[in-house]
Amino acid sequence: MEENNLLTLIKPGKEYLESFLTLCRESFHSVHNTYLLRDPERFEEWKNSLFIRYEKDEQGIELPENFLPSVTFWVLYGEEVAGVVNIRKGLNDALKDYGGNAGFMLSSRFRGKKLSHILIPLVIAKTKEVGAGGEVLMTCTDNNIPSLSALKKIPAKKVERAITWADGKYCPVHRFYF
Numbered sequence: 001m002e003e004n005n006l007l008t009l010i011k012p013g014k015e016y017l018e019s020f021l022t023l024c025r026e027s028f029h030s031v032h033n034t035y036l037l038r039d040p041e042r043f044e045e046w047k048n049s050l051f052i053r054y055e056k057d058e059q060g061i062e063l064p065e066n067f068l069p070s071v072t073f074w075v076l077y078g079e080e081v082a083g084v085v086n087i088r089k090g091l092n093d094a095l096k097d098y099g100g101n102a103g104f105m106l107s108s109r110f111r112g113k114k115l116s117h118i119l120i121p122l123v124i125a126k127t128k129e130v131g132a133g134g135e136v137l138m139t140c141t142d143n144n145i146p147s148l149s150a151l152k153k154i155p156a157k158k159v160e161r162a163i164t165w166a167d168g169k170y171c172p173v174h175r176f177y178f
């Protein structure tokens, strides 16, 4: 478990399922990519299968083509699920280009409080643990201003800028190596 006073990364647990649903209700329609979340309108469909899916993702079972195994963590703020983190176990060409080692989000209610300054170092440390050390790559498109300014605040070993195919179009992307 990684802790830094306000935020904790935990393995998803049934005791926080209602809180995760609240996060999905708050944020499902306000993220540019919903892969970290679930459609709150379809809660009955996924409430039982969610944890099995997380387990399969970790074991690399029934993954979409070109997907690597990954581990999902929930970000706890007190007793509330404030965000979600997904850490890939390694990198393939697509992840080196745009996906990176880890994706993260905070629910809209928890944004704008500088929590990213705590969250991102926690994610970097956890990625090194999950991926067995080495460098951590995080990427961000130029138009994702909150994420870009948050990532720029964390000292990186190297930063690259490239044009890549992301979210259905060509766009400038930053690659941060921590």
Ligand SMILES: CC(C)(COP(=O)(O)OP(=O)(O)OC[C@H]1O[C@@H](n2cnc3c(N)ncnc32)[C@H](O)[C@@H]1OP(=O)(O)O)[C@@H](O)C(=O)NCCC(=O)NCCS
Binding pocket: 031, 032, 103, 104, 105, 106, 107, 110, 111, 112, 113, 114, 115, 116, 117, 139, 140, 141, 144, 145, 146, 147, 149, 150, 153
């Ligand atoms: C990325 C994310 C975790 C950042 O969390 P946050 O709580 O907004 O972060 P902070 O409060 O620390 O703010 C980060 C920076 O963005 C700026 N910012 C926040 N919202 C902004 C907005 N709507 N417009 C412009 N700047 C904004 C803040 O001023 C801050 O910059 P500063 O430190 O120079 O003042 C959050 O916005 C999020 O979950 N976004 C959706 C998912 C996502 O994009 N994940 C990252 C994928 S690469």
